Amino acid sequence: MAKKKPEKNEEEEPRIGVFVCHCGSNIGGYIDCKTVAEIAKDLPHVVYTQDNLYTCSETGLANIKQGIREHNLNRVVVASCTPRTHEPLFRSCIEEEGLNPYHFQFVNIRDQNTWVHQKEPEKAFVKANELIMMGVAKAERLQALEKIVVDVTSTALVIGGGVAGITAALNLSNQGFETHLIEKEDKLGGRLNELYKIFPKDIEASELLESLKKKVESNSNLKVYTSAEVKTIEGFVGNFEIEIDQAGQIIPLKIGCIVVAVGSSLFTPEGYYGYDGEKRITQSQLEVKLKNDKLDANDVVMIQCVGARIEERKYCSNVCCMSALKNALAIKEKNPDAHITILFRDLFTPGTHYEAYYRRAREAGIVFITYNPDKLPKVEGDTLKVYNEYIGEEMSLPYDLLVLSTPLVANPENKALAQMLKVPLEENGFFLEAHVKLRPMDFATDGVYICGSAKWPVDITESISQGYAAASRASTILSHPQLEVEGATSSLPEYNKSLCTGCEVCISVCPYKAISKNEDDEIVITQVLCKGCGLCGATCTNHAIVIRHFTDDQIMAQIDAFGGIM
């Protein structure tokens, strides 16, 4: 980067230079750019104008610099293509000449003018002049801004030591970031501790867990806290101050990024199908039996969607179809003569692997019968009655073991953690990502990421993928010693503080939780969290908040210029 010259004085009279680009014939072929530049000379505070064949070329940029030097310009307007592609170039050009990069204003006379009014060049000419007038009106009022730079602590905290959390923590620590992994239980592993086998490869869950634990133990960058919970979270991206409570002992940590991997909870199907935990059990209780080789049943009936996809819990738990198939096959493996029937509403086995797994189950002789949620199966002693839609009759299925496939549900503790992290939960109490497609591992709050079943129920394979993904997202922050943040943010300037009534509307509309109240009950905008959308300023009940670079004053001046008032 070029050496910075001392910045020109903010208070001095605006001296605006306007550079009109021909863009070859893209603009110049339709309107007379020379005349446009001449007309701009008469605008207030414009001291120099020029037309260039290509303003973005080396010659064009040199012309801007020369103009700044020779005419002592302190504001530059370029009328050419679009700020979306070329604003950074012109900003750095004027910065190299000692101007503040925010003293630059773009006027779009190509993409939104000559290119779209090719058959009406006279009108495009008028439009170009008027757009430049609006641009100059804004340029006159531009204020110098500084990009905000904050230091980043290159440490990570992973909350939750299940398979997703361990994967994320290992990945981060292997990248060289000091990583802290906390687990509320007394041992790592989460759901892996209870599982028997893992589909679709049917490897033992304990095998995977042991190999992960070994990697954790041998990793000097990774510190594990079991029987520990997060107590407080303060600060923001790159600079979180966190206290964790490990069995009564408070441990303070300085953290750059947080990965939430708290997983989910099991649903206990009290009141469903005579659930008793012995003869009528859940899939996860079945897994424990299988794991300990304590299964003694010949006629097994499984019921899918118990407590899921119903009015109070509308979602599909994602893992239960595959779990049922897996456990059914495991029973068959131990006891090939066992009769296994799976009652289902819809069977979801997506993708190449899982569909093949389903075929295997069919081939193994497992019977599948659909049931209608309007005619639920009924338990009558040791028999299950189910209405079979295909034959239009009720069937009786004797069983010695009834297995209920229940959904994973959100942890009840999620609410407290979400409040500490300032991130949202969705209607079922799971954590809600910033955008389901565009930012699936992020929260809207910078520096906090999500993976695994804390977001919605996912299987082991998906948990591992998400663990990597969240770690990768966190490393985009942790890999830099400093974080540069856009200077065009919202602010509550000192001179406006008396206007603030403390109504807190700004706090509620801010999508990034960048606004809060301090101990003195004053509104504080954390610049590093602000993205500059301007919602707070447009909403502020007493016009106290200023949206820098898009101030009311600047936009009103543009509107005035639109009306011909300069």
Add this chain to the structure above:
Amino acid sequence: MSFEPKILGFLCNWCSYAGADLAGVSRMQYPPNIRVIRVMCSGRVDPAFIFKGFEVGADGVIVMGCHPGDCHYLEGNYEAEKKYDMTEKFLKLIGMDDRIRLEWVSASEGARYAQVVTEFTEKIKSLGPAPTAGDNPDQEILSKLRAIKMAAAGDRMRALVGRERHITEIENVYGEKTDLDRFMEVMDDAIVQEYERARVFLAIEEKSKSVKEIGKELDMDPSVVLEHMLILKSRLLVDFQEIVGNTPLFMRL
């Protein structure tokens, strides 16, 4: 010569401005009447910008943002919609609500941008010049427009529109969620009250007047004028000036 409307557009940087650029890249032709002001988010569009646009001679104003659910700033466009809805209600009071529009245009919808601008321009053309625009604007409507601008800028309307989503979709400070219809009743009442109040205030902008005079001037019941005047007084915007005969005159502060 046929009427060429002046149209002001507010485009969000991420979706609609990009959509407008794409229309250019694709050389889609549309009428040259629109002048665009780029903002980062459609939620940045203060209702005051729209009223100001009409005040300085716009025949139509269009606001464009990202499609619902696609906002670069997560929820900015939802807030934009609330502000827009209020703006529309205010403009309805002076019969100009058909001169504004809110549209969602994504960065990939160059054709849609061109189509929306074309349609809106055609519509404004068919409506003819705005009564507030041109060389001889209707002073009566212009002064009503100024009253609307003032009313919408007041803390009552801003607090209402700013809290709308929270109160109707989440909860108020007492943990209650308010029915949207009920909220709208409150909003609609407030719009009329604040508009009338602003008219009363602006009536004494240049010269102190009595309640009776104002009532006659604005075609408003004097008791209603007095009610507004007392609220304006409590807001420290007006005060008694002097009593002429038996009639108190009010002045602006």
